Amino acid sequence: MDPFSDTLRRLREAFRSGRTRAAEFRATQLKGLGRFLQENKQLLQDALAQDLHKSAFESEISEIGISQGEVNLALGNLRAWMKDEKVPKNLATQLDSAFIRKEPFGLVLIIAPWNYPLNLTLVPLVGALAAGNCVVLKPSEISKNVERVLAEVLPQYLDQSCFAVVLGGPEETGQLLENKFDYIFFTGSPRVGKIVMAAAAKHLTPVTLELGGKNPCYVDDDCDPQTVANRVVWFRCFNAGQTCVAPDYVLCSHETQERLLPAMQSAITRFYGEDPKSSPDLGRIVGEKQFQRVQGLLGCGRVAIGGQSDESQRYIAPTVLVDVQETELVMQEEIFGPILPIVNVQGLAEAVDFITQREKPLALYAFSNNSQVIKQVLAGTSSGGFCGNDGFMHMTLATLPFGGVGASGMGRYHGKFSFDTFSHHRACLLRSPGMEKVYAIRYPPYSSRKPRV
Ligand code: NAD
Numbered sequence: 001m002d003p004f005s006d007t008l009r010r011l012r013e014a015f016r017s018g019r020t021r022a023a024e025f026r027a028t029q030l031k032g033l034g035r036f037l038q039e040n041k042q043l044l045q046d047a048l049a050q051d052l053h054k055s056a057f058e059s060e061i062s063e064i065g066i067s068q069g070e071v072n073l074a075l076g077n078l079r080a081w082m083k084d085e086k087v088p089k090n091l092a093t094q095l096d097s098a099f100i101r102k103e104p105f106g107l108v109l110i111i112a113p114w115n116y117p118l119n120l121t122l123v124p125l126v127g128a129l130a131a132g133n134c135v136v137l138k139p140s141e142i143s144k145n146v147e148r149v150l151a152e153v154l155p156q157y158l159d160q161s162c163f164a165v166v167l168g169g170p171e172e173t174g175q176l177l178e179n180k181f182d183y184i185f186f187t188g189s190p191r192v193g194k195i196v197m198a199a200a201a202k203h204l205t206p207v208t209l210e211l212g213g214k215n216p217c218y219v220d221d222d223c224d225p226q227t228v229a230n231r232v233v234w235f236r237c238f239n240a241g242q243t244c245v246a247p248d249y250v251l252c253s254h255e256t257q258e259r260l261l262p263a264m265q266s267a268i269t270r271f272y273g274e275d276p277k278s279s280p281d282l283g284r285i286v287g288e289k290q291f292q293r294v295q296g297l298l299g300c301g302r303v304a305i306g307g308q309s310d311e312s313q314r315y316i317a318p319t320v321l322v323d324v325q326e327t328e329l330v331m332q333e334e335i336f337g338p339i340l341p342i343v344n345v346q347g348l349a350e351a352v353d354f355i356t357q358r359e360k361p362l363a364l365y366a367f368s369n370n371s372q373v374i375k376q377v378l379a380g381t382s383s384g385g386f387c388g389n390d391g392f393m394h395m396t397l398a399t400l401p402f403g404g405v406g407a408s409g410m411g412r413y414h415g416k417f418s419f420d421t422f423s424h425h426r427a428c429l430l431r432s433p434g435m436e437k438v439y440a441i442r443y444p445p446y447s448s449r450k451p452r453v
Contacts, residue, residue, distance in 0.1 A: 004176050005138075007164045008107065011134040015106050016160040020132045023079055025159075029129040032077070032157035033122065034071040037064055040153055044118060047145035051117065060240060066396075067122040073398055073415055074130040081130065081419045084428070086453075097430040102423035104132035105206075106182035111173060111196065113188045114286050115242040117143035120187045120210075121150060127418025129328050134162040138176065142287055157175040160273040174199075181205050183422060188212075189334075190407055208411030208421055210244075211404050212334045215361045217247035218351045218377055220368030228367045229263035230341070234271065235391025237318050238284030241338035243390040245363040245385070248335055249324075250342045251351040253324060257322060257342050264340075265305050268318045277308070277315050285337060286412070294337035301331035301341055311396070313419060324436040352380040359385070360406035384408050 021027055037044070044064055050053040054063070074081075084099040107248030108128045112121040128135045139147045151165045166176060170192075177184075177199035186196045187210040200207045219228055228376075232247055248301050252260065273278040285291040291314040298307055298319060306319030316337050324331055324341040331341060345351045355364065364383035366374050374388035384404035387394040395402050413421050 001364055004166060004179060008179055011107050011162060011164060011418060015134045020104060020106055020134055020162050023082060026130055026132055027075060027078055027255065029158055030047045030071050030075050034068060036154055036157040037068050043149055047149050050145040051143040052286055053279045060263045063118040066119055071100040071196055074126050078130055081416055089394050089443045099428050101426040103426050105424055106131040106133060108183045108422060109136045110180040111138045112140055114140035114143035115239060117146035124185045124413060127413055128422045130419050131422035137165045146437050169187055196350060209409045211409040212244045213359055213361045213408045214248040214334055215245060215363040216355045217250050217365040219250055219252040219256055220373045221253055224369050225259040225263040229260055229267045231390050233264055233267040236340045237282060237338045240285060242336050245395055247365050247391060251354060252344045253346060254344045257344060261304055264320055272318065285316060297335060297339055299328045300324055300328040349374060352377065355381050360408055362408035
């Protein structure tokens with residue numbers, strides 16, 4: 001017996017009724033989502049603090065505010081995005097009307113992870129609703145306080161005949177995936193991404209996969225070490241390092257490493273105090289299992305800064321590792337904690353080599369006072385996104401697509417890219433029933449005409 005069949009049938013019927021297609025209906029849903037964020041801000045901040053010890057500031061800029069911004073953008077542009085897009089025509093279609101119509105796919109499934117449990121659930125939801133779909137939302141069971149708010153409060157703000165929150169972990173999600181959806185949007189690990197894609201293949205369902213990986217950060221000798229340290233440390237420690245686009249390891253010369261280390265120590269002390277464990281601004285690892293994994297990485301290489309941990313609080317100190325071997329675990333798997341290994345390279349060419357020998361990352365960073373160096377890293381590599389001289393600022397721009405490439409994922413979203421992702425782009429040509437005499441030249445017998453070569 002499929003526990004989801006009633007819910008899915010209800011949503012499919014709602015989609016077939018056609019009511020999600022109207023611009024007014026879409027706008028009402030988006031406004032509801034906006035009200036949910038405004039009216040439950042404190043509740044959401046509390047849930048994020050309980051799950052991840054997330055500070056109100058980090059919650060605002062990376063979860064609530066960013067989701068609200070996407071709602072506002074979609075509301076402001078909805079009718080323009082929905083408009084048929086006229087396209088240039090060829091000689092044979094001069095008298096016709098040719099355009100792309102953005103149609104909703106139908107029933108969409110959104111599966112989210114726990115590290116930005118609100119942002120990574122609601123930002124795709126904005127795109128799915130704006131595009132006129134019915135939606136099943138599957139939040140992460142690991143960020144359980146946010147999951148509860150999404151399950152109990154969010155549906156009150158949306159049309160429940162077109163929207164449902166489904167709860168569960170791997171087993172329930174596996175069962176859910178046996179059903180046919182018209183689009184699946186998954187954010188999570190590459191391992192589960194493969195499971196989702198295999199399940200989608202059984203129904204030929206298109207997917208977006210927003211996955212993870214190891215994001216390199218090249219630091220050139222020509223740099224201001226303190227500026228680099230401030231930026232790299234902040235982005236590495238933001239959300240206790242549990243960020244898919246966080247700089248995962250630094251590539252630099254040994255000389256630059258020696259200049260960076262005191263600067264990094266200084267940044268950590270300024271940001272989180274002498275005892276980072278008592279800082280209200282440093283997050284915690286989400287759960288026991290995840291903590292054990294991250295703690296295990298502290299044994300790699302040599303600890304140059306930090307290295308402390310406290311299981312009772314799931315606390316990992318901001319840590320920098322040096323003398324790290326490529327074969328060690330910290331260089332093999334995505335770190336997802338406030339730990340930054342430094343790998344020494346002799347220069348730009350070796351760094352580019354190191355990067356291109358590995359899977360294409362979700363994000364790539366390069367720091368240099370020399371803009372030519374930044375351009376060379378950009379030109380010599382590939383990644384989902386790229387930011388020169390800072391951490392993940394590129395993803396704060398809704399005018400840039402956000403997504404991976406290769407092992408870091410497929411597809412893109414944010415802003416209008418989300419609307420386009422959740423819309424089928426239907427190719428339409430409308431021709432008049434007249435002009436038959438002109439069009440008759442294409443019919444057989446062809447032997448009367450000489451093909452032009
Ligand atoms: P995860 O892959 O373990 O879980 C993601 C979702 O899949 C959850 O909702 C979970 O319930 C479900 N799931 C887990 N196991 C499943 C299974 N066997 N079958 C079906 N569904 C299953 O990921 P996570 O631990 O929640 O998140 C961390 C990962 O997500 C990291 O790899 C990180 O890089 C990645 N991530 C990527 C992005 C991005 O935008 N590209 C953003 C955040 C996180």
